[in-house]
Amino acid sequence: QVQLVESGGGLVQAGGSLGLSCAASGSGVSFGVMGWYRQAPGKQREFVAAMTRAGSTYYADSVKGRFTISRDNAKNTVHLQMNSLKPEDTAVYYCNSQRQLGLGDYWGQGTQVTVSS
DSSP: OOOEEEEOOEEEETTOOEEEEEEEOOTTOOEEEEEEEEEOTTSOOEEEEEEETTSOEEEOTTTTTTEEEEEETTTTEEEEEEOSOOGGGOEEEEEEEEEGGGOOEEEOOOEEEEEEO
């Protein structure tokens, strides 16, 4: 059973930083893509950042230059370092992991990030 657990959310002032972590269960399981989405109240869930197993990274335009994604393939963890946070970054952040060979697409329960003005 594959499960994803996020941690690191919280309250921070504008201009501050937070680091999010996600741990995916399943020893011996390979995740082709791991990444992050976010959803603010009343809005659709949107893509934030993703990283392939080979190391390619992708970012939403709104976070380029401020957020950095990284992952540890051996541990099946993915991290999101968020710097220069803005109030519009306030949302629930969800970890997403996609298994190789089309064997699964999984979501964490989400962690709240609140950026005060």
